[in-house]
Amino acid sequence: MKTEFRALFVGVAAISLLTIGHAAHAQDKTIKIGALFPMSGPGSYFGAQDKQGVGLALEQLNKSGVNGYKFAVQYEDSSCGPLPATQAAKRLIEQFKPDVIIGEECSDATLAVMPIVDQAKVPLLNAGSSSIKVTEPGNSWTFRIMPNEVMQGINLADNAYKRLNARNAVLLFENTNAGIGNAQVFKDTFTKLGGKVLAEIGFGRDVNDFTSIATRVAGLGKIDVIPTYTLEGQGLKITQALAQAGVTKGGGGDAIQIGTIWLPFGFEQKAGKSALGYIRIVQFDPTETRDAVKDFSTAFKAKYNADPTHLNAHAYDQIMLIADVVKRGGKDAQSIRDGLAATKNYSGVTGSVEFDTNNQNTKMDTVHYMETKPDMSWTSLKWN
């Protein structure tokens, strides 16, 4: 017991010395970034990938710093739910005292955190929550770089109707905030244009068997497009089941699966030939030829030995955008908030960023369309 205490004492002393030594470098000022990511439960799907993107960005930025600032990130597990996100945000704000916070992914969690950052006057930079409510008027401390569900949904429905000449659609969506929201926007736009929605099939995140759903879809007659809103895991099963049932192109049918930002790069390799003809919006297109994208992909592959997903790219862009604000003079919560709001045509790996008065990114070049080719590669459709 005694030795343990001694060890503890020595440890604490060593850390304090290090900290003092650290602080002695007057130049090493730090921008503290709090990261609210789901890191336990099924939502850790997001957190694990977000962390990789953040890790790469930090590594690059802290080599030389920005305007004399280094960047430090504190992760907090917000578990994709309102209460744990609230607790995680309060802990971050009280104990880490961040200059800016990034996250959450799940809309419910982000919406629950927003009043807290508002009160604490710390900017929240969100990428992955699609609910329209995140950037409704009156949330002056929350920013979103991802196009929201309405922007994506209207665009998708429009393209489905006009470019694919689709008239009959079947909606498949998970019963979550994001799934229902996305499906609703598509339905409203598509029916307004004159299209017909044959069925809206929602399912829980615990549904195992998509053969039954595919069987039902197969019995609905002629279908042109199947907008699908679900994450990678269930998405794979749906795509394979629809092909097995002979509904989609991948299974010899006519229907085309379409969708918004849900599935990562590499999905088609996992899904195999069932994914043939899938057309979807991605927010990160690794086939883009911009230097920023190429450099990011190369660096990511070197660090993690894998191709980056849109989640990796989102997190990377969040940190890089903050660095850009710091370059433009941001140094604390208030100035970073103002700097974010003043962002003009910032060019990130997912596209460019410029916020409207509700702090929603307005740039549609973040919406990339891609189609899965017979060899499971994808082509960029240049629809935007």
Added chain:
Amino acid sequence: MTTTIVLQQAINGVVLGSLYVLVALGLTLIYGVLVQINFAHADFVTLGAFAAYFLMHLVGAGYIVSIGFAFLVGAALGWLINASIFTPLRRKGNELLPLIATIGVSVMMQNLMLAWFGPIPYAFETQYSSEVIRFSGIFVSWQNVIIIAVSSVTIALLYAFMKFTFLGKALRAVSQDRETAGLMGINPNQLIMLTFVIASALAGMAGAMLAPVLVLTPFAGTSVIVKAFAIVIIGGFGNVEGTILAGLIVGLVESYTTQYLDPGLIDIVVFGLLLLMLAIRPTGLISERREENV
């Protein structure tokens, strides 16, 4: 067209149902002998799935061999959980203690698997999953044929074991009356261990067969376990025949609910059925002599 759909959904339901049966049989066997619930049973399913996955991808084993391997992994887990949790707690008298202890085990296992395997779903492809048999509008993948074949054989073997072997008869004797088993000259502790090993081996095996069907993440088993509870009850606690029947019924209810109502309503229908069962026939579909619970 309509009959095709009805038939197709029947096939879908039976495939899913037979997987549910394998999971629920384990729960029911343990309950029959011990009147206790292993909450970590679901995570045995998940670990069985990962065991099969890694045997196939790291060692290059065939799918059928991997199912056997998952069976063994499950058996080992069953031995472990009985030795470490259920045996020490048996004399403490409170039937809820093992339930809570195994909730702890479940949380631990899920998060260890999360640390090891990560949260990104694995694509568990076998050479059978993309091969589809088609005849007059009906489609069945070879994977599903294997599921039905392997689970029918397993269930038949288990049934024969319980009905015709001395050990199996002893197991049933213990589940009905612990004193009788003592009179038969059998050590009940060994029987209990055997039950756990068999039950968990079934769970591991179910995992290997569910893996290509469900979304393979460290949380995969949880989606099955709540339904397995429902099946155990509908079938009558501790009743093997009832559980088999109930599992198939729940599988069919699931596919027909998807077809004619909404997949979001599956749980409401299944658990509505459960409450209805409890109200009109609390001993389960096939009643045995377990009157003391009613």
Added chain:
Amino acid sequence: MSDRAISQQPVERKASLLSRRMGFMLAALSIIALPLIFNDTYWRTNLTICAINVLLALGLDFILGYAGQLNLGHSAFYGLGAYVSTLLIVKLGVPFWGAFVAGVAFSGLAGMFLSLFAVRLRGHYLAIASLGFAVIVYQILLNWISLTQGPLGIYGILPPPPIAIAGTLLVDFRNLAAFFYLVSGFTLVVYLLLDQLVRSPIGETLTAIREDEVSAASLGINGAAWKVFAFGVGAAIGGAAGCFYASFVGTLVPDAFFVTEAFNILAMVIVGGMGTLIGPVFGAILLTLLPEVLRGIGDLRLVVYGAALTFVVLFMPGGLAQAARVVRDKLGFGGQAS
């Protein structure tokens, strides 16, 4: 201890009353002191969540530990209280305390309904019936989108209205300390009422039914009616916790009331010590704070949490309450057997 033992030892009874009063004073003082010691928003939030969970654990313990009814679906009453009160406020403009009463009453009635339904069932049949009830309640909250918003969630739920007299603001529940005092004060009152109840003839009746329903019936006790009563009381307490939850977190999604929440509450009761009132209080506090305290160790925190839960059950099967009793007896103070 039985009634006879008490009447034979009036001195001890007095001592026990005294020590209970001391305990109450101590509890009240800790409640007052805690938000002053932990004065940041994070810890004050944790304190309030603790108080809500204590309330949940007390309600379940009354059903489980005192009336002996295996309830695996306590999350249902928690969720019903939260949704009924919030929907009344948001959709019909009912004042907070009116909605609170309605939420509590609705949960209590739902509990009585379930108990009435399950009155023929015992042991694990009731357990699974209650689990089934919880699954169905969760699914209704999730699927009845036109009423509950389902997974879209309800946002911006307000805390209870401030208390003001003649225009002077006395208490504003947007203040976290004030909210904590409200919930913990309510919880303390519930605790004292339950404490009275279990020591009253009603408590003895419930114990008699729990121990041996047939003998109790031969004494003319209507076991079924008392069980329904106990289930209703426990469920109503769970409903109150739900009302506080909604107005405290401000956001309501059905996922907060998934059946795993019922298992969490059950774990609090068992870890604390079922069938005592003080045990679940500490069980709830421990299991609420443990994952928070473990945030420091990062990704493996839930592994440690799971291991801790397992080991507590393995090595302290009577829960914290029994462990404390063992320690107290070994140290040789506190004469009364309880």
